[in-house]
Structure formats: structure tokens, C-alpha cells
Amino acid sequence: MGKQVWGEIGLAVSNDGVHWQYKQIVLDEPFHLSYPYIFKWSDRYYMIPESGDVCEVRLYETIEFPLKWRYVKTLLYGCYRDPSIFYYKSVWWMYLYEEEGVLRLFFAYDLTGQWKEHPMSPIVRCNNSIARPGGRVLVLGDRIIRFAQDDHLTYGRQVLAFEVLKLSLTEYEEKPFSQEVILKPAGSGWNADGMHHMDAHYLGNGTWIACVDGYRNELVFGIQY
Secondary structure (H helix, E strand, O other), X not given: OOOOOOOOEEEEEOOOOOOOEEEEEEEOOXXXXXXXXXXXXXXXXXXXXXXXXXXXXXXXEEEEOOOEEEEEEEEEEOXXXXXXXXXXXXXXXXXXXXXXXXXXXXXXXOOOOOOEEOXXXXXXXXXXXXXXXXXXXXXXXXXXXXXXXXXXXXXXXXXXXXXXXXXXXXXXXXXXXXXXXXXXXXXXXXXXXXXXXXXXXXXXXXXXXXXXXEEEOOOEEEEEO
């Protein structure tokens, strides 16, 4: 029998955001990992990758950033995909995708404390067009933007954006951020048939940089900055 293959978290580095050099695998587990959601809190770097194949939402902390990571705690149990965490008004929030077409919302007062499901969760039901997270949640002052990948016709066909209008321990409301699709397939090349992830960062002076990914039907994946 051949060796079982699953996803690992790797590292590439760049001095200009254009030319990249692969370095090494930084997190490897005996199960599939993907969607490495990295964030900084109290001068420490943390990562929540997708580990839905073992039905856990697992938190990792850096030992030597960005090369070494250690498992801290399982925050939630459940076969969730693409966990997307953010901090807003002294509360931790996390979107979690559940098959088919369901988006759940959890919250906690402490990162490693008890996580509870929001009373209005699921916030999306039976809608593969807008349920699955599609990248880092943006918190811009009082504004919150969540990205969603459209899986209606095929996995990760395009990325949409939604603005959260109300978010409290009892309320949740959102609307489309724009009538335009944020990312869509190009029809040829590395992103010919789909684009399903966006990780945007503000550099200052009105400038943004974003990592996006896409695919073509030959199952060759690409990343672009």
C-alpha cells in the first residue's frame, strides 16, 4: 500500500511579496491540516488550522515563530471546516463551516476558555453559496467584513464579502458588502476555474496586500500575491 497523503502546513518567505522561496514544513500531524489561520495576541503568535477530519478545532502556539509550533488545546469538538477567528469588543468570535451549507458562530471571553454557540447560530442554513469561510475576517474599527467562498456549483468557485451590521451576545445581522464578486476565476491559468480564499492585510497609507488562491480542473493549485 502507498503512503497516506494529507495536508501539512508549510512556510515560504519573501522580501518583496512577489518572489517567494519555499523553506520547510512547520506543522505536521497524523491527519489532514489546511487553512492555517494565524493571529497575534498578547505578543504571541497563534494558529488555528482546519483539522475537521479529526472533528476538532485545535489551537497551536508558536515556540519559535514561524518555524516551530506546539499544540495548546482543542477549543471545540465537531467536524467543522475553515475556522475563522477574530476579536471584537472584548469577545472572541469564530465562524465554523459545517456540511452542507451551514455556517455556525461561536464566542468566548477567553481564547482558551469555554466556547459557546451564539443563540442565532447557525447564521447561514443550507446555502452553499455563502456559508463556507473564504479567508481572514477583517475588523476595521467598528466594521466587520467576512469573506465567503461560493461552493454552489463547484468547490471554491468564487469569493463574496459580507458586512456584519449587528454583533452582540444576542444579536447577529449581516448584508452583502458589495454587489460585485470579490474574487472570481480567470478562465485560464492557475485560477482558471475557481478562487476560494483571501487573506488581506493593511500596510498603511491606503495600501493593502492580499494572499489569494485558486485552481483549475486539473487539480493544480496556485497562490498569488
